[in-house]
Amino acid sequence: MTTAPVETTTYLCTGCPLGCRLEVDAVEGDIVEIRGFDCRKGERYARQEHLDPRRPVSTTVTIEAGTLPRLPVRTAEAFPKDEVMRLVRQLQAMRVVAPVARGQVVLDDALGSGIDVIATRSMAADPEADAGDAGGDPQRARSSAV
Amino acid sequence: MTMTTQPRHLASYYDVLVVGGGPAGLAAALGARETGAERVLVVDRELEAGGILLQCIHSGFGLRYFREEITGPEYAERSLEQALESHVDVLSDAFVFDVTEDRTVAIMSPTVGVATTTAASVVLAMGARERTRGAIAIPGTRPAGVLTAGLAQKLVNLHGYLPGRRVAILGSGDIGLIMARRLTLEGIDVVGVFELMPHANGLSRNIVQCLDDFDIPLHLSTTVVDIVGHDRVEKVTVAPVDAHLTPQLDRSWDVACDTLLLSVGLIPENELSRQLGVRMDPLTNGPVVTSEMETSVPGVFAAGNVAHINDLADWVSEEALIAGRAAGRRATGQRVPADNIRVLPGRNVASVVPHSISTDRVHTLYLRVKEPMLEDSLIRLGDVHERKVRALVPAEMASIKAAPRLLEDFHGDALRIDAVPAQEVTT
């Protein structure tokens, strides 16, 4: 019988300005020891970061007929880190139409995660914008309408 | 925003007029209403109020002020809702170009033209501007493609344009770190962040989530020593610096890029304050303020980044509430005891706001340290009180409360605020 090797991973704690260097020892994926933390929060962070790292994701999506050409959005809760780029790519291909209310779901159950993507501001329909044309270059459509 | 009602006419008088509709201005207006001011006007120069928060689409705001972690646009919209619900008037696309000592305020706006009004109290809440290339004197040519991180953020997040294809970032302030991630998400190649100091200037959370997550290198003790390009940036030359921050040119290397973003700090925007003749503090680059956030010109108050650069919008809102409440009290003839203690920055303290306090009520003092203190530290109020903190870094603001029972001995005196290692005190 051979003992599986201990794998050590290090993380920079984000809890406070101290920025503790956290070390997580794992054997076949199971955490056996966490070192380097200076408080309970640090230990919890190391465990979460090792087992299931997540990130809040914010970006913008195209909005048609709005007062601005971009609508800021975010995930309603932290999103699995490894899926962030895929989510952002999907949002880049999206379009929504004004008006939009803050908190409105623009993409539900993103990538099957059970997490929604919501608008982080309200945006009225721009009376000057033409919804049909705004897709190409909304700023230009607005400008040339003046 | 849908609920904005743009006033068509300017009244000839306001109880409180607030210059700037960012988090400071909106909270100040709310504070003024709380203490009984009837007619409160916020004048904002953008098409919609909310300030820079509208372009800060990332989360990390609101934990203190709204008890919930939200993004900049949400924070802005909620602040605006609060103000409008309490019947504050907000005039957008309008700029205050002059304030006189008798608080006559000159405003320009396409909707009201050029007009003046007077106010019993004026709150200065113009925010901050970014330090520029000129301010840090980077040698080289002057091509297109050198811009502040905040301008890039505006172009990308509000207007949907990209500042370049291959971007280097000078300065590890939070805006620069946030933009490193933002541009990466937009498919732009961020080739590195270069920081003059031996330590990062942003929050460690942003180092991890904005740089490490995307394998963007952070070069500490390194700076840009040359910008090359005729029409557009073609490359920058970077070099490590020695302990005196002098670049070691023999160890320099070239970084190919078409864009250089600058994230090298904020400066309180006080053109209007200077025009008015408000007394300034060279340590904060903001007005000297009382515990009521009143400047040296009676009836003129300062709130938020105008007074000193804050690290969190939440602090700005809290402090602006104080300023707004005081402005409202003054407008409605209420009084509070005048300050009787002068506050002085002491050991390793770069600046403290407010500049004076009084012995009769509880005050919060906001401060920044000069040198990082990465060990258990104490913020000390004279020799009467101390607060233990885990670490103090220049990038983050710290605060300490001062209560009447501690202050009595300082009546008519100066109170020194020090930041000292805890170990030094116990041994």
Added chain:
Amino acid sequence: MRYDVAIIGGGVVGCAIARELSRYHLDVVLLERDAEVGFGTSKANSGIIHAGAHAKESTRMGPLEWAGNQRWGPLVEQLGIGFRRVGELVVAVEPEQIHTLEELLAQGLARGVPGLELWEPERIRQAEPNISEDILAALWAPTAGVINPYEATLLLAESAARNGVEVHTDREVLALDSDADATWTVKTAAQTYTARFVVNAAGLRSDHIAELAGVGDFKINPRKGEEYLLDKRVAGLVSRIIFPCPTPKTKGILVIPTVDGTIMVGPTAEDIDSKDDTATSEEGADKVFRSVQRLVPGISRKDVIASFAGLRAEPTTGDFIIGPTARKGFINAAGIKSPGLTSSPAIAAEIVDVLADEGLGLRLRDDFEPTLPHPARFATLSLHQKIQLAAADPTYARLVCRCEHITEAEVTDAIRRGSHTLDGVKFRTRAGMGRCQGGFCTWRVMELLAREQGIPVTEVTKRGGNSWVVRPRQDPVSEEVAS
């Protein structure tokens, strides 16, 4: 069509010549290689109108400097160019330099420059309390002034254009040739021009243009000058231009109270190889500040808000090269180094004389309009004037540049008068020149440039060519629409 005169070079010299020629019934074209006039040496300049005593009488520069100085007075009024006759103090810090001041005084007096005085230390410090205590004497010359050099250049061009001169930008001259009856062919990538006369006002590249014409008997060496603009905080530090005692090579590094009320320090004088190298350097900054701190000790590098470098056209002849050449119809206005800006209106007058001597018939137009409309500058108006102006045109009430209080009306006016780049708008209106250096107004100006010209903002440039500012997004296209 065949032009009477083709002027090569839209710097202050070429534009002054164009404006002078526009008084006559002539077909004149001005060809500029950059996107707008004045983008070369003329914009990156100290902006000094010299008193008239500096250049030696034996040179071409001597009489032209003083004649030019006198010509600027009426010009700035007619065209609305920012100018203040603040006067200059040339100071001596070593006893032997006093002799040089006396020489300059004698030279100026001989030329008829009025008001020259040698000042004792007490008088100097009474006038300029922030000047160094080490200064032993100074030559006071009240005729010197400060000018906005880019404004001078573009308003000269605009005045010329209003009087019929065609101003063609983005026209780099690639070839020059003349046929038997002395008609010149001027080739650019976009267009080929024919003209009876060619005036070479190509500044740094006037040697190259002369070579193309077959009369390349001189060289132009670029001499770099770095300049540092200081924050408004220090406005008032000096109220006159402060010159160190000149050396044979250079007038030295100056402290300049600019037209706009700020302080500028510079220039360095460094001979370099490349005619494109307008980079500033750490060594240059060091040299400038060390030098001016000897004159005004309170000056600090920490007040710098902007820096730039310009290249003076230093001719191998050591003097202005003005006049006809071995090739009939090819006239030089070349090698215009310092005091070129000061001399330019006088150079223009001299070029007109040369052209007349060479056979160009001159008939004055009776419809020549010497003045330009002076657009309202919101920031400089009284409150009452501001109210009235905004009532008449609400775009005067919309702010574009927060630092300099520039309005939308001023920016759209600049664009309609021909500025089509961010730098062009900046030089014409000052939008982007203040403390925040465009952090606030860049987007607003871009929007107006796009709107007024009917182009997308992605086509707006900083200064033409490849100086693009933003790129469009390239999102994957999807039909998915959520609402």
